Amino acid sequence: MATASAKSLLVPRVETSTLSSTRADSAAAAATSLQFLKSTPSLPLKLSHSRSCFRSRSPSLVITNVLKTQDSLSTSLSQGRDLETGSRLGMKPTILVSEKLGEAGLEVLRGFANVDCSYDLSPEELCQKISLCDALIVRSGTKVTREVFEAAKGRLKVVGRAGVGIDNVDLQAATEFGCLVVNAPTANTVAAAEHGIALLAAMTRNVAQADASMKAGKWQRSKYVGVSLVGKTLAVMGFGKVGSEVARRAKGLGMHVVSHDPYAPADRARAIGVDLVSFDEAISTADFISLHMPLTPATSKLFNDETFSKVKKGVRIINVARGGVIDEDALVRALDNGVVAQAALDVFCEEPPPKDSKLVQHENVTVTPHLGASTKEAQEGVAIEIAEAVVGALRGELSATAVNAPMVPQEVLSELAPYVMLAEKLGRLAVQLVAGGSGIQSVKVVYRSARDPDDLDTRLLRAMITKGIIEPISSTFINLVNADFTAKQKGLRISEERVFVDGSPGSPVDSIQIHISNVQSKFASALLDNGEICVEGRVKYGVPHLTCVGAFNVDVSLDGNLILCRQVDQPGMIGKVGSILGEQNVNVSFMSVGRTMPKKQAIMAIGVDEEPDKETLKMIGLVPSIEEFVFLNL
Ligand SMILES: NC(=O)c1ccc[n+]([C@@H]2O[C@H](COP(=O)([O-])OP(=O)(O)OC[C@H]3O[C@@H](n4cnc5c(N)ncnc54)[C@H](O)[C@@H]3O)[C@@H](O)[C@H]2O)c1
Ligand SMILES: O=C(O)[C@H](O)COP(=O)(O)O
Numbered sequence: 001m002a003t004a005s006a007k008s009l010l011v012p013r014v015e016t017s018t019l020s021s022t023r024a025d026s027a028a029a030a031a032t033s034l035q036f037l038k039s040t041p042s043l044p045l046k047l048s049h050s051r052s053c054f055r056s057r058s059p060s061l062v063i064t065n066v067l068k069t070q071d072s073l074s075t076s077l078s079q080g081r082d083l084e085t086g087s088r089l090g091m092k093p094t095i096l097v098s099e100k101l102g103e104a105g106l107e108v109l110r111g112f113a114n115v116d117c118s119y120d121l122s123p124e125e126l127c128q129k130i131s132l133c134d135a136l137i138v139r140s141g142t143k144v145t146r147e148v149f150e151a152a153k154g155r156l157k158v159v160g161r162a163g164v165g166i167d168n169v170d171l172q173a174a175t176e177f178g179c180l181v182v183n184a185p186t187a188n189t190v191a192a193a194e195h196g197i198a199l200l201a202a203m204t205r206n207v208a209q210a211d212a213s214m215k216a217g218k219w220q221r222s223k224y225v226g227v228s229l230v231g232k233t234l235a236v237m238g239f240g241k242v243g244s245e246v247a248r249r250a251k252g253l254g255m256h257v258v259s260h261d262p263y264a265p266a267d268r269a270r271a272i273g274v275d276l277v278s279f280d281e282a283i284s285t286a287d288f289i290s291l292h293m294p295l296t297p298a299t300s301k302l303f304n305d306e307t308f309s310k311v312k313k314g315v316r317i318i319n320v321a322r323g324g325v326i327d328e329d330a331l332v333r334a335l336d337n338g339v340v341a342q343a344a345l346d347v348f349c350e351e352p353p354p355k356d357s358k359l360v361q362h363e364n365v366t367v368t369p370h371l372g373a374s375t376k377e378a379q380e381g382v383a384i385e386i387a388e389a390v391v392g393a394l395r396g397e398l399s400a401t402a403v404n405a406p407m408v409p410q411e412v413l414s415e416l417a418p419y420v421m422l423a424e425k426l427g428r429l430a431v432q433l434v435a436g437g438s439g440i441q442s443v444k445v446v447y448r449s450a451r452d453p454d455d456l457d458t459r460l461l462r463a464m465i466t467k468g469i470i471e472p473i474s475s476t477f478i479n480l481v482n483a484d485f486t487a488k489q490k491g492l493r494i495s496e497e498r499v500f501v502d503g504s505p506g507s508p509v510d511s512i513q514i515h516i517s518n519v520q521s522k523f524a525s526a527l528l529d530n531g532e533i534c535v536e537g538r539v540k541y542g543v544p545h546l547t548c549v550g551a552f553n554v555d556v557s558l559d560g561n562l563i564l565c566r567q568v569d570q571p572g573m574i575g576k577v578g579s580i581l582g583e584q585n586v587n588v589s590f591m592s593v594g595r596t597m598p599k600k601q602a603i604m605a606i607g608v609d610e611e612p613d614k615e616t617l618k619m620i621g622l623v624p625s626i627e628e629f630v631f632l633n634l
Contacts, residue, residue, distance in 0.1 A: 093134035093394055098126065098142045101162055105383025109137075112391045127151035135390050139163055140370060141351070146173035154477065160390040161403075162382050163188055163373055164241075165322060167295040171404050178482040181403040182389040186241065187381030188373035193245030195372040196290055196320045199344035200250075203316060204229060208366045227316075230254035235286035238293030238321065239264035239276065246290055247274045258282055261293070280310060288316045295322035303327060308334040314341040320372040323348035332358045335365065346372050405481045412457050419509050422544035423461040425558040425634050426514050426537045427468020429546065432632045433533050435520040443469060443494045444532075446513040450503040458496055465514060466494060472633075511538045511547065523630040525566040525603055526550040552594040552603040558634055560589060561608045565620065565629040569595045569602035576623050581608060584616040601627075 095113045097106070098121055109115045118129065123143065130136065130151050135158040138144060144159055149170070154177070159169055161183040174181045202208060205226035213220050234250045236243045239261035247257045247269075257274045260282040269276045283289060289311070293299050303317075304327040317340055319326060328349055334340040344366040345359070351370055353360050360367050373382065389399050399405075434440055445465055449456055463483035470478050470486060478486055487494055501510050516533040526549050528534045536548035537558060544558040556562065567573050574591055581588055587609040595602035612620075617631055 094132060095135040095137060095390065095394075096129060096133040097137045099137075099139040099162070101137060101139075101386070102379045102381075102383030104380050105162070105385075105387035108384060108387035108391060113394070123147070131155055134158070135160060135394055137162055137386060137390060138168065140165060140168055142168060144169040144174075146170050149173045149177040149179060152177070152179070158182060158390050158393040160184075160386040160393075162386040164192075165294060166403050167322060167324070169403075175404045175482055175485055178477055178479050180393050180399065180405055180479075180481050182386070182393055182399045182401045183403055184382045184385035184389065185401055187385045188375075188378040189241040189245055191375040191378035192242045192320050192372040193249060194375070195346060195368070196242070196246045196292075196318055197249045197253075199318050199320065199346065199366060199368070200229070200234075200288065200290065200316075203318065203342050203344035203366045209363065229288075231256065232287040233258060233285055234288045234290060235260065235277075235282035236274070237261075237279075237282065237289060237291050239269055239274070240292060242320070243290075243292030244268070244272065244274075246292060248272050250290075255288075258285065283307060283311050283315075286312065286315060288318065290318040291321045291325055293321055293325060295324040299325045301325070301327040301330075303331065305330045305333065308339050311339060313339055315339070316341050317343045318345075319343070320346040323351065323353075328357075328359050332362065335359075335362055340364075342366070346370055402481075413460070415508055416457070416460055418539040418542050418544060419512070420460050420464050422537045422539055422558065423464040423512060424468040425544050426512055426535055426546075427465040428472055428634055429468075429558070429562070429632055430514040430516055430533060430535050431469045431472050433521050433523050433526045433535070433630065434516060435522040440469065440473075440516055440519055441491055441493060442517050443492065444497060444515040444517070445494065446497045446499055446515065448499045448501045448510040448513070449508060450501055450505045450510065451508060452505075453498050455505070456498065456508055458498075461509075461512065462494060462496060465512075466492070507539075509539070511536050513548070523549075523564055523566075523628060525552060525564070525601070525628065546605065549594070549603055549605070552601075554594040554603055554605040555592045556590055556605040556607055559607065560634060561611055562632045562634060563604075563606040563608060563612070563617075563620065563629060564632065565604045565606070566627045567602055567604060567623075567625045568627070569593075569600055570625060573602075573604060573623075573625065577604065577606060577620055577626075580616060580619045580623070581606070581612065584612060584619075586610045586612045586616060 093113045095109050095115050097109070097115060097117045099119055101117075106115060106117070113134070116129070116133070118125075121129065121142075123145070126142065127147055128151070130148055131153045133152070133156060136144065136156060137160040139162050149156065156177070156179050159174060159179060159181045161169060161181065164183060164185050166181060166183055169181055171181060206224040210220070210224040213224070229250075231254060233256045234247075236247045236250075236257060236259040239247065239259040243259065243261065247259060250257050251273055258277045258281070259269055259274050260277055260279045264276060266276045291303070293302075302325050308330055317331070323345070331340065331343060335343060342364045343359075343362075346368045347370055348357070348359070359365055373379070385401075389401050393399050431440065443465070445462065447456065447458060447461070460480065463480045466483040466487045467478040469492070470490065503510055513534060513536040515528075517531070519533065521527050521533050526533045526535065528550055534548070534550055535546065538545050538547050546554055546556050546558050546562070548554065549564060563577075565577065574593070578588055578591070589607040589609055591607070592605045593602050594605070611633065612631065617629075620626065620629055
């Protein structure tokens, strides 16, 4: 059931169809209506995962589309209309898959889009192709740099990382360009943990070296005497999804496991018999150190000469996380001087590493070419997980695995949907009341609610208010991904205040007020005594309503266009304005009058289906007793 319309919150929704890919490539989609889908189209899926947006029959929030071109996000309306036509005709989006993806995931993608599987593209080739693509799916081998987002010219709406690590995607650039980044964080966890354990065992028993030796015709039993795992201490560095699975398995091997993770809850570790300890304690007491933290500026080269100076002599290191968390030159030095007895590495600073890499060639190092996630099961799971996330995002749904946008649980989304529309409409309306809209610097949003502040997630509302305020006064495309960034860039400060009201906590928000300070208004009646523009809205019967302008109460549904007139309260005013509009063929959809006192000042709010021409508006202005009026496009 579709409800009212609102511009895209997240990414343009793109319709599916059977039209040719050439037309699809030139088609664009953007966003305009917010709707709940009672049931989503069924796609030819073979799903083996619990998280599936398609199987779900529960209502999901979809922000659908129509206006903007993917070639230029600041497109003109006329261009947009061509595209709108294309979208209604049902053009398919294009998804570029730049690294091998499991067939099950490709099947999901093909049910919705044109899929271009082009592996091993050079950076230049990727930049050339990307402006024809709505989404890009990568693994760890594709660098999605700022240049890629620039080359996309605004068309790229989603980058899907078929796996966990997103260190190969320039997240800041993605956010600035309003491009959503989603990943597939769970499907390869077990595979990575199993590979960690495989490397641990293979390293300690010299499996790879002994194998190579035998294949070279040798039989060197005394050379490859290993060390045992039982009773030894393993330090798991990073107690997240993979780290905790490694810990669980290591416990099963009879190891004593400690872990360092500044963000992990101690009770989760304790539950599997793992002690959370400090970094120094972990590295100085461990016989084995297994790395499971993400590569971030804080973890880059965390294992360096200084770290190796603190480890127990003869420690063994396993890395299935990211090569960059180790200073590889320092590790070679530590291996050469025996501080580190052995290392088993699946990941490298540069992938593939240079052929003459001392680390790869080192006799005490066991290596695999980034195989942690490479099991049939994990790849199938990851492919489906990312395909669903990307298709969902292209449909305009908020993704549960968004990396650069707030993740809002489905229940919260469903509940907030009408308020999300209200928020955008109020922002759009408030900014049009400002004389010279671009000078806005300070906006205060007041949410009146019977809910405890902890039970009211306002991030979506805030993003939509920002979108409503900024879009009418700039060519910037705003969505949930870049709303905060764009507001900051434009020097717009948005503060939020929550006011507790008695009422039913069953509805999340009683009313939303937007206050804009330090600006002139083109409709003086919208100003409060303190000089702030103020508008207030509520959701009534699921529909956003304007309930207050300045000090005047009104009651009009926020739909289409609105004329606000201030007049001296007297009989016959509605008739006069109504007949001017009627004579000019402008259909009045609703009217509401709010007044301070009988026969004093009143505000008339008139909803109109069509935009009146200048002459009609001038005639309204000439009606005696109308003191000011403003036309607002919602
Ligand atoms: N080799 C592979 O094929 C493969 C497969 C899957 C995951 N990975 C990599 O493994 C790593 C972990 O993946 P995950 O799914 O467990 O991620 P995760 O987010 O679930 O866990 C990462 C953990 O690291 C912790 N952490 C962050 N900074 C830390 C620090 N300075 N010191 C200690 N801990 C820190 C976090 O709190 C978090 O608990 C990632 O880098 C991921 O890319 C590699
Ligand atoms: O972060 C990950 O998910 C792993 O490193 C897997 O990377 P891959 O998809 O390139 O195998």
